[in-house]
Amino acid sequence: MSIHPVRDFILQDRPTDAPHRTAVSLFSGGGLSDLGYEMAGFRFVVQVENDQRRSAIGAENFPASQWLTGDVRDRANEIAAAYRQTTSRRLDLLVATPPCQGMSSSNPSRGKRQTPQSKALEEKNRLLLEVIPVARLLKPRVIVIENVRQVLTLEVEYDGEKVTAVDLLRGGLSEYEVFPSVVNVADYGVPQVRKRALVVAIRKNETCLEGMLSQKRLPVPYPTHAEQSSNGTQPWISIREWLEAMAYEPLDARSKEAARGTHPLHLVPAYGPDRYRQVSEIPAYSGRSAYDNDKCPACGRQGVGVDLVVCPNCGGVMCNRPFVERDGQPSLIRGFKSSYRRMSPGRPAYTITTNSSHIGSDFKIHPWENRVLSILECADLQTVPRFYDWTKAKAERTVYLIRNLIGEAFPTYFTYLHGQVLDKLLSDSAP
Numbered sequence: 447m448s449i450h451p452v453r454d455f456i457l458q459d460r461p462t463d464a465p466h467r468t469a470v471s472l473f474s475g476g477g478l479s480d481l482g483y484e485m486a487g488f489r490f491v492v493q494v495e496n497d498q499r500r501s502a503i504g505a506e507n508f509p510a511s512q513w514l515t516g517d518v519r520d521r522a523n524e525i526a527a528a529y530r531q532t533t534s535r536r537l538d539l540l541v542a543t544p545p546c547q548g549m550s551s552s553n554p555s556r557g558k559r560q561t562p563q564s565k566a567l568e569e570k571n572r573l574l575l576e577v578i579p580v581a582r583l584l585k586p587r588v589i590v591i592e593n594v595r596q597v598l599t600l601e602v603e604y605d606g607e608k609v610t611a612v613d614l615l616r617g618g619l620s621e622y623e624v625f626p627s628v629v630n631v632a633d634y635g636v637p638q639v640r641k642r643a644l645v646v647a648i649r650k651n652e653t654c655l656e657g658m659l660s661q662k663r664l665p666v667p668y669p670t671h672a673e674q675s676s677n678g679t680q681p682w683i684s685i686r687e688w689l690e691a692m693a694y695e696p697l698d699a700r701s702k703e704a705a706r707g708t709h710p711l712h713l714v715p716a717y718g719p720d721r722y723r724q725v726s727e728i729p730a731y732s733g734r735s736a737y738d739n740d741k742c743p744a745c746g747r748q749g750v751g752v753d754l755v756v757c758p759n760c761g762g763v764m765c766n767r768p769f770v771e772r773d774g775q776p777s778l779i780r781g782f783k784s785s786y787r788r789m790s791p792g793r794p795a796y797t798i799t800t801n802s803s804h805i806g807s808d809f810k811i812h813p814w815e816n817r818v819l820s821i822l823e824c825a826d827l828q829t830v831p832r833f834y835d836w837t838k839a840k841a842e843r844t845v846y847l848i849r850n851l852i853g854e855a856f857p858t859y860f861t862y863l864h865g866q867v868l869d870k871l872l873s874d875s876a877p
């Protein structure tokens with residue numbers, strides 16, 4: 447059981463070998479997932495991102511690439527021209543990581559897809575089809591699309607018919623063999639459960655296809671870890687093993703000073719007395735939630751019934767449970783079983799999301815310290831190499847932007863492993 451490959455990956459210096467293949471990415475964010483493909487040998491020539499702040503941060507980290515800032519839609523010609531201006535080489539890899547709020551399980555409107563809001567989100571989900579016009583112009587040898595798992599099954603309306611996004615991709619990419627799959631980064635030694643749909647399309651004239659199809663192989667790395675280890679796979683890395691091995695400086699949300707470490711990204715929000723009590727009274731290593739705190743802070747009565755916000759013994763407010771004041775009356779905040787909860791120490795972290803500092807969201811509290819995970823800890827769980835330059839993001843002075851960028855990323859270590867697989871497959875092929 448070793449966490450070293452992931453730790454070594456994060457802590458290495460930026461590789462100096464010149465990448466030998468070419469790549470273009472759409473919906474590039476800060477380029478965190480692109481970075482893994484780059485480290486596996488793919489040089490990004492063009493990256494496209496709508497948000498100016500994200501593209502400025504990305505451009506800092508990919509100085510040799512052209513960053514087109516703006517909407518991907520209707521820009522296929524511009525993207526192809528920008529690529530051809532730089533190189534006459536055939537494009538090896540087209541990567542698309544469109545936003546996925548519409549189908550993400552962290553979306554509060556899930557299950558209510560008929561509302562106008564969900565219709566708008568469904569439109570957003572169609573963004574993944576934007577790879578088609580770009581692929582028609584640049585004819586990449588491989589296309590990779592990453593998104594939430596629901597893209598594989600969710601049906602969208604098209605020409606009066608209900609079809610999945612993968613059906614539409616198959617229709618639009620008839621010169622490609624399309625391989626849909628689901629990957630969980632915990633299966634590759636990352637101490638985080640993050641399941642994602644990975645659709646890989648390989649051009650039908652690539653010679654690697656014959657072997658892949660006959661052996662029913664998917665163009666993704668073989669898992670090295672599993673929840674229950676067997677047949678040569680190791681068990682998942684737990685969050686406890688990881689945090690202990692990384693030996694982070696302890697932090698505490700009781701004050702601003704205690705909530706900040708020496709590394710500029712090792713910091714967490716500080717809390718007022720009630721919020722701090724809600725967190726600190728959850729026993730360390732218990733994986734329990736603030737809703738389970740059952741000792742009255744005023745009179746010390748144990749076993750106050752669940753769902754009570756007022757102690758039946760003394761009438762004091764159970765301010766160690768998540769509550770709000772409404773019209774002068776305390777009321778419990780309605781939450782899921784997973785909210786206001788410590789991470790279970792014996793399992794990998796739950797999916798790192800854009801709201802990683804919000805304790806009301808799923809499993810956000812540190813397994814034993816009284817706080818959420820720091821930005822640095824989230825970046826490490828997302829396996830962002832420490833050499834990634836956050837200077838531009840810090841200049842924006844918004845901690846939230848950095849947490850967003852980290853939460854949106856597809857882990858860099860996984861894309862590095864995937865890039866190695868793709869590189870090998872392309873080497874097997876006649877160009």
Ligand SMILES: C[S@@+](CC[C@H](N)C(=O)[O-])C[C@H]1O[C@@H](n2cnc3c(N)ncnc32)[C@H](O)[C@@H]1O
Binds near residue numbers: 496573851
């Ligand atoms: C899931 S994030 C990509 C994360 C990226 N792969 C990374 O690892 O850093 C999706 C990105 O698409 C951008 N985006 C959303 N709609 C867009 C559009 N119409 N055109 C271009 N970019 C868009 C968002 O600003 C966001 O940065």
